[in-house]
Each structure stands twice: as structure tokens, then as C-alpha cells.
Amino acid sequence: MxxxxxxxxxxxxxxxxxxxxxxxxxxxxxxxxxxxxxxxxxxxxxxxxxxxxxxxxxxxxxxxxxxxxxxxxxxxxxxxxxxxxxxxxxxxxxxxxxxxxxxxxxxxxxxxxxxxxxxxxxxxxxxxxxxxxxxxxxxxxxxxxxxxxxxxxxxxxxxxxxxxxxxxxxxxxxxxxxLSKREFRAGYAEVAKYGLIDKPDFFEWLEGNWQSVFAGGEARINAIAVSCQAKADVVAKDERENGLRALLNLGHTFGHALEAATQYDSARLVHGEGVSIGMVLAHQFSARMNLASPDLARRVEAHLKAVGLPVSMDQIPGELPPAEQLLEAITQDKKVKGGKLTFILTRGLGESFVADDVPASEVLSFLKEKLGS
Amino acid sequence: MxxxxxxxxxxxxxxxxxxxxxxxxxxxxxxxxxxxxxxxxxxxxxxxxxxxxxxxxxxxxxxxxxxxxxxxxxxxxxxxxxxxxxxxxxxxxxxxxxxxxxxxxxxxxxxxxxxxxxxxxxxxxxxxxxxxxxxxxxxxxxxxxxxxxxxxxxxxxxxxxxxxxxxxxxxxxxxxxxLSKREFRAGYAEVAKYGLIDKPDFFEWLEGNWQSVFAGGEARINAIAVSCQAKADVVAKDERENGLRALLNLGHTFGHALEAATQYDSARLVHGEGVSIGMVLAHQFSARMNLASPDLARRVEAHLKAVGLPVSMDQIPGELPPAEQLLEAITQDKKVKGGKLTFILTRGLGESFVADDVPASEVLSFLKEKLGS
Known part of the structure; x- marks a missing residue:
């Protein structure tokens, strides 16, 4: 010990x-x-x-x-x-x-x-x-x-x-x-999330050191501690999710909808995989809304793909429901206020923010495009 | 209006x-x-x-x-x-x-x-x-x-x-x-409780004016407002029942045990009736522990009886379980710390306090005596 x-x-x-x-x-x-x-x-x-x-x-x-x-x-x-x-x-x-x-x-x-x-x-x-x-x-x-x-x-x-x-x-x-490799990877999606929220240096460190994190030892303990500290800081400032804490939902609105769409069947998708795809979607959607560059979305996608995480909806085995039904799942998600959609979007690497006036129509066309429907 | x-x-x-x-x-x-x-x-x-x-x-x-x-x-x-x-x-x-x-x-x-x-x-x-x-x-x-x-x-x-x-x-x-007369009376037990906790003047006022409270109009609204204010004051000081708020349980430890013993069968006993009997028992038990005078217990009993509330266990229709089983229900009640029994007892009219070291053996002999077993 x-x-x-x-x-x-x-x-x-x-x-x-x-x-x-x-x-x-x-x-x-x-x-x-x-x-x-x-x-x-x-x-x-x-x-x-x-x-x-x-x-x-x-x-x-x-x-x-x-x-x-x-x-x-x-x-x-x-x-x-x-x-x-x-x-x-x-x-x-x-x-x-x-x-x-x-x-x-x-x-x-x-x-x-x-x-x-x-x-x-x-x-x-x-x-x-x-x-x-x-x-x-x-x-x-x-x-x-x-x-x-x-x-x-x-x-x-x-x-x-x-x-x-x-x-x-x-x-x-x-x-x-x-843990199985798949389960470890799913957890790693949340580790990467803390970098993407507001720790660009940590994300860069992960890009260079993810193999050591997977291998165990000090790099892994460091990654866990940075992640816990990041979450603890947010929770200490906003215990009951009245504002800031919502940032922790980066990738989760899309992710939860995909989990619901696959009936929480872990053979098809586990939570962290949903978050991985969700984070890529959030970055792509941010680019589509002209908030961040498409290069950033590609960089995020590349890293998550390198560690072996799924990064797009077509990697989910089996049929997905149509875009309308995914949107329905999103509007029933917790992060809805007065009918408007709230998403965590980004303006750059580690520059995530709470967007609480996202038009449902934009989300729907984006999802249709992504589903190729 | x-x-x-x-x-x-x-x-x-x-x-x-x-x-x-x-x-x-x-x-x-x-x-x-x-x-x-x-x-x-x-x-x-x-x-x-x-x-x-x-x-x-x-x-x-x-x-x-x-x-x-x-x-x-x-x-x-x-x-x-x-x-x-x-x-x-x-x-x-x-x-x-x-x-x-x-x-x-x-x-x-x-x-x-x-x-x-x-x-x-x-x-x-x-x-x-x-x-x-x-x-x-x-x-x-x-x-x-x-x-x-x-x-x-x-x-x-x-x-x-x-x-x-x-x-x-x-x-x-x-x-x-x-409301039926029975249901109104059951609620009145809680009104009287606020007097017995720490408002001797209010209890005296009730002794003289309970008929107006039952009749409706201003006396009733006054009694409700005094009761709500009493509770609001306690809640503002101790929202999560770490101390003071426990006083609101006057009569409730015995009362809950009786409710459990009658399987929450409202034909036999409703909550307020359990509290009425429980408050009389708490005053009698306080007298038995030499904390307050037996006269006070008789005065409380007389008032609750006057308004038509039950004041002793033998008024509950049907068989009651033996004292041991009532004690068992009391120890499963929320107000238990480290195996010792917590009761709200009193030192005088409107002088209730939290006693958290009541010996189970004393409660058991008291209940046996009261049940005549």
C-alpha cells in the first residue's frame, strides 16, 4: 500500500x-x-x-x-x-x-x-x-x-x-x-468532460497522457483527483443546480436522450458512451450555431475516438428513433425552463457555458442531419 | 367574504x-x-x-x-x-x-x-x-x-x-x-398542544374559549393563527429537527405507538386522538418521574375530555397489544438515539422539554400500569 x-x-x-x-x-x-x-x-x-x-x-x-x-x-x-x-x-x-x-x-x-x-x-x-x-x-x-x-x-x-x-x-x-476496458472508457468520458468545461490545460494533458491514465498508478490517481476537485468546486458554489452546476451537464442532454432512445440497454449504450457522443454533438452544435470552430469539434472527436469511445450516433448498435422522438426525450429532460431548451454549449476549448434559449427547431434540424434522415 | x-x-x-x-x-x-x-x-x-x-x-x-x-x-x-x-x-x-x-x-x-x-x-x-x-x-x-x-x-x-x-x-x-365533529376535535388536540409546549396563557385561553373556537368565526381564526405562528417560530429556529423542533412531538411518541397498535385504523383511532391520549400520558409520566405535579396531568386531562377527546388508552375500541409491544413500537419511532428513549416531558403548564435519556424500563412499567396488565 x-x-x-x-x-x-x-x-x-x-x-x-x-x-x-x-x-x-x-x-x-x-x-x-x-x-x-x-x-x-x-x-x-x-x-x-x-x-x-x-x-x-x-x-x-x-x-x-x-x-x-x-x-x-x-x-x-x-x-x-x-x-x-x-x-x-x-x-x-x-x-x-x-x-x-x-x-x-x-x-x-x-x-x-x-x-x-x-x-x-x-x-x-x-x-x-x-x-x-x-x-x-x-x-x-x-x-x-x-x-x-x-x-x-x-x-x-x-x-x-x-x-x-x-x-x-x-x-x-x-x-x-x-473494470472492463469498456467500463473504464465510459468513466473516462466524464474525466475528459472536466477539461472541456473549463480546464483546457487538463484536456491537453489528457490528450498526451491518456494511456498512462488507463494504465493506472499516479497518472490515474491524478486524473481522478483533478476531476473530483473540479466537481467539488462547482458543487461548493452551486449545490442545488441553480446556475453554474448545470455546466456539469455538458454532453448530458443529448446523452440522456440517447440513453432513453436505447431503453437504457447497456449492451447498446452505457451512460459514459452517451456522454461521449453527447459532448461531440454539443461541440458540433456549437459550431453550427457559429459559437465555436468546427476544428474544435474535430479535435474533441479525435481524442475521444483515440481512447476508444463512440463519437457518433451511427456507432450505436441497432435502430435509433427518428429525430422528433429524440427531441421529445430532450424536452422531458430536467433542463427545461418555460418550454425553452437549455444546453451546455461552448465558445472554445474549455469555454463551456449554459445556453438557455436554444430554439427547438435548430436542435431538430441538427439531429435530422446527424441521423441522415 | x-x-x-x-x-x-x-x-x-x-x-x-x-x-x-x-x-x-x-x-x-x-x-x-x-x-x-x-x-x-x-x-x-x-x-x-x-x-x-x-x-x-x-x-x-x-x-x-x-x-x-x-x-x-x-x-x-x-x-x-x-x-x-x-x-x-x-x-x-x-x-x-x-x-x-x-x-x-x-x-x-x-x-x-x-x-x-x-x-x-x-x-x-x-x-x-x-x-x-x-x-x-x-x-x-x-x-x-x-x-x-x-x-x-x-x-x-x-x-x-x-x-x-x-x-x-x-x-x-x-x-x-x-368537518365532522370528530375530525375537528382531532385537530384541536394539536392546537392545545402549542399551549402545553410553551404557551400557558394560550392554554388557559383555550380552557375558557374552546366553545367559540369550535363554533367558528374570529376565535377559531385566532386559534389557528396562534398555532401556525407557534409552529412557524419553532421551524424557523430548527428547520431540520436537530433540537428545539422535537418539542412539537409532545404527545406524539405515545400517540404514534397507539396508532401503530391500532394499524392506523381510523375507525378506532385518528392521529389527533392518539396525540390527545399521548399528551395526557406524557403529563402523567412526567408526574411519575417527579418532574411535574399530578394535578397538572389532571388539568390537561380535564380540558381534553371537556372538548370530547379521548384521554386514556381504555377509550380506544378493541384490544390493545401488551405493553412490551407498545414499547417496541416506540423504539422503532424516529426519536431514538443510541438506543436511549427520547420523550417530550414537562415541568409545569407550558414548560415542556426534550428528555433524551428516559429509561425504557420506566416506560414499560408505566405502560403496564396504565393498561392494567
Missing amino acids: NTEIEKNVRVELGDRAYDILIGPGLIARAGREIAARLKGKRMAVITDEHVAPFYLAPLTESLAAEGIQTFPLVLPAGEKTKSFEHFMTVCDHVLAAKIERNDAVIALGGGVIGDLTGFAAGVVRRGTRFIQIPTSLLAQVDSSVGGKTGINSRHGKNLIGVFHQPDLVLADSDVLDT | NTEIEKNVRVELGDRAYDILIGPGLIARAGREIAARLKGKRMAVITDEHVAPFYLAPLTESLAAEGIQTFPLVLPAGEKTKSFEHFMTVCDHVLAAKIERNDAVIALGGGVIGDLTGFAAGVVRRGTRFIQIPTSLLAQVDSSVGGKTGINSRHGKNLIGVFHQPDLVLADSDVLDT
Whole structure:
């Protein structure tokens, strides 16, 4: 265990400030880190059937060594688990475990487990302490930080949830070694996003060093820490997404629509892949609106393609619905105000901004063009 | 319409401060009051089958007159509606109605509709604007003020929910004329509670004027306004129940246990009746612990009895479970910290305080004595 390269990112939210620890061996050390911060002796651990075989026993042993009793619940893996039904199951499990106010609910898994568990922790007894142990790159750099929780509805993704900040995030960089290449890449899309929002230097660094980030070690921990810090800075300034925080949705409006269009079928498209295509579309749309150069869109596309991410809608296996239906999915997305469309667009590399008056007709013609319809 | 006797109580919560308007004719005037505060033109109205026939049409007409389109949902009446299933239905209805950020969700009904609807409004798009139009005395003086929302679980009452403050509360005093005597009395238990917490003068005033409060007119509006102000003051100081706000639970720990013991069967016991019995028990238990005089317990009992409220467990129709089971329900109640029992006890008339180290054994012997077992 090399703790020299461990990083600590602090999310500054007043009396709800918390640490994100990033580095190797953190699951094995979880008990100590948790016991140093929380007094409770009962913890519900929510995980999924893919993660449990690898990390549930090491985690519960580490907690047991500190005298903390665990109550595990293993759910099916996959986006479909972010449902009302599983939300009910988790709430019931936490209540049955008699988790009290100094105890906590632990999410051990990727974004799905984190979002679902955080929502349950946010509503059981109107708010229970909550710890994130993200096991995917996507969850480590994005969903585990910032307190957004939720489930999907038949009307769209993440439409039901609460803001509920964790008390601690443990991002164990070792666990990423067991991720599939595809899953790691999907998380990398969010890493690249922070560069494209407002860190042109970071994006350039990624263009030159992405292979080291994929390989592991210090470059990877650095990329995760820069990403967490970028998100923590935005969240500290705009916890409830009244303005600035919307920038984090770069690539997500198109991305969510594509996820909905593929019925959240991970065989066809996972979230990070949707974001990758969405970021390219956002840059292309910015060029079309004469906000940024087409060269920038090509540069972004080239980098995401180099790491092996999909960059256009025709790379999605199977049929896509017509442009009208994608637009319908976009208007049902959260980022709609008074009927006008809100998109994150850009004026240059790392110069993203919130455009809240995008004409639906422009989006429709753009999508038609891109779909070749 | 006599607006001279209308009262306005302001809940001081910074940028989430809001008005509670109390007086006659407010449902007919709802459109104007809402349009003066919110820009949105789409409102979901959640109500129940008892309330809808009387007030849904006047409300939607009043909103239509201001160009506001309504999307009504009529649910079954009764405590069982505070379930996961109906929560899902309400969330889905609000999403289907495409309620956006300047629009609102309106709860038109008693505490059940208010708690359920507020919870849904608190989680749809991670928080949607919310208006309370309480139609019972209980909801007007208690549940519609302060932002506590939630549903019941098989583990207990109100165990799942969020804090979500309304943007406006319209307490139309005319609607109380159509309440049954039993329902009005149940709400009156909460009115008396504010006196017993820390307003001895108000309790004395009620002892002398309760008949006018029951009759309607200015005394009733005054009693509602004093109650709302009392609650608003506590909520402004302790929105999330970290301390002071717990005082509002006077009578509720015993009361909730009795509600659970009667399976929330309103034929046997409604919430306010549980609170009435619970307040008498809390005063009797305070006397038993040598904190207050037995005379005070008798005085409280005499007043609640005079207005027609039940004051002892043997007035509840049907069998009650043994004392051990009631204690079990109390320990599963929200107000438990580190295994110790928290009760609101009193040192005198209007001198309630939070006792967080009550020995379970004392509660058990007290309950055994009271049940005559």
C-alpha cells in the first residue's frame, strides 16, 4: 500500500463538508477511515451482484475490526435497478436494520448503486448518514461526488431523487483494475468532460497522457483527483443546480436522450458512451450555431475516438428513433425552463457555458442531419 | 367574504420564507394569491375522494381565471394512502403533467394528502414548487406548516420522507365547517398542544374559549393563527429537527405507538386522538418521574375530555397489544438515539422539554400500569 500517492479532496459545504479520499487500498482501510469520522456501530451496505463477490467481504471485515456491524443487501446489477421497486426494497432494508442517526448507509458499487442508495439514505427518517464507496471510474469522478441522488422513471432518467450529500467518499483506485476496458472508457468520458468545461490545460494533458491514465498508478490517481476537485468546486458554489452546476451537464442532454432512445440497454449504450457522443454533438452544435470552430469539434472527436469511445450516433448498435422522438426525450429532460431548451454549449476549448434559449427547431434540424434522415 | 379577520403568518426561512394565509374564502381566491407569487401556468392538484366533490372545482376554476391549467389526481381518502404505491402514482402524475420549475404541485386535502404530495413534490426533479391548501384543522395548524413530508412504512409512521417547504399555505377557515365533529376535535388536540409546549396563557385561553373556537368565526381564526405562528417560530429556529423542533412531538411518541397498535385504523383511532391520549400520558409520566405535579396531568386531562377527546388508552375500541409491544413500537419511532428513549416531558403548564435519556424500563412499567396488565 503506497499511501504517498493518496489524495484528499475536500468538498466545502459548511457544516456538511466532507472528504473524498482517493488512492490504493481504501476498501481494506474503510473501517478505520469511517470509525474516525462516525460514531455509529450499525451500517447498511448496499451493493450489487457484480461487486459483492470481490469487495463485500473485505469491506465488512474492515468494518467488523472497528466493532461496526454490517447489514448487506445485494441487488441485481445494471441501470434497471434504479427503479421504484428497488428503491422501496432499499428503504425497507435500511429501516429493518434499525440504522439510527449516528449510523450510516454505505453504497458499495457504481453509479447505479450510489444514486439509488443515496436517494434511500436521503429519505429514510428524512435523511440518514451516507458513505459512498464508488467502484467504477464513472462513479469515482462524477456520481459519488456532489450529493445528487435518484432513480429513473418511465418519463426519463434521474427524474426522481433528492440532494443528499455523503459524509465521506472512499475512491479506491485499485478496484479500477478489475473494470472492463469498456467500463473504464465510459468513466473516462466524464474525466475528459472536466477539461472541456473549463480546464483546457487538463484536456491537453489528457490528450498526451491518456494511456498512462488507463494504465493506472499516479497518472490515474491524478486524473481522478483533478476531476473530483473540479466537481467539488462547482458543487461548493452551486449545490442545488441553480446556475453554474448545470455546466456539469455538458454532453448530458443529448446523452440522456440517447440513453432513453436505447431503453437504457447497456449492451447498446452505457451512460459514459452517451456522454461521449453527447459532448461531440454539443461541440458540433456549437459550431453550427457559429459559437465555436468546427476544428474544435474535430479535435474533441479525435481524442475521444483515440481512447476508444463512440463519437457518433451511427456507432450505436441497432435502430435509433427518428429525430422528433429524440427531441421529445430532450424536452422531458430536467433542463427545461418555460418550454425553452437549455444546453451546455461552448465558445472554445474549455469555454463551456449554459445556453438557455436554444430554439427547438435548430436542435431538430441538427439531429435530422446527424441521423441522415 | 370578510377579509378583515384574515391573518398572515410568515415562516421566516431566508430565501425559502413563505406565507400562511388564514381566513374565509381562500379557496375561491386561490388563483389570485398563487398567481401573485408564482409565474408558472401548469399545476398538478392532488386531492382525495372526500375533498374533491366539495373543493376541486372551485379551486380549478379560480386557477383557470388566472390562466393556470390544472392536472387533478383524486386518491382514496385515509391514512393508508400514505403508501409507497400512492407515492409512486403521485410522482408519475406530476411527471406526466410536465410540471416545470416555475409551476407547482398543489396539495388539496388533509394531512395525508399534504404529507404524501409534499414528499412527491420534494423528489420530482429533486424538488418542485409546492402549495398546501389544507382542508382539515389538523393540517391547517400542524402538518401543512414546516415542510415535513413523508409516507408510512410497515416499520412505522412517517419513516420515509424529506423536508420540503411549501411556497405558500392557504388555510381556508370556511372549509372547517364541513368537518365532522370528530375530525375537528382531532385537530384541536394539536392546537392545545402549542399551549402545553410553551404557551400557558394560550392554554388557559383555550380552557375558557374552546366553545367559540369550535363554533367558528374570529376565535377559531385566532386559534389557528396562534398555532401556525407557534409552529412557524419553532421551524424557523430548527428547520431540520436537530433540537428545539422535537418539542412539537409532545404527545406524539405515545400517540404514534397507539396508532401503530391500532394499524392506523381510523375507525378506532385518528392521529389527533392518539396525540390527545399521548399528551395526557406524557403529563402523567412526567408526574411519575417527579418532574411535574399530578394535578397538572389532571388539568390537561380535564380540558381534553371537556372538548370530547379521548384521554386514556381504555377509550380506544378493541384490544390493545401488551405493553412490551407498545414499547417496541416506540423504539422503532424516529426519536431514538443510541438506543436511549427520547420523550417530550414537562415541568409545569407550558414548560415542556426534550428528555433524551428516559429509561425504557420506566416506560414499560408505566405502560403496564396504565393498561392494567
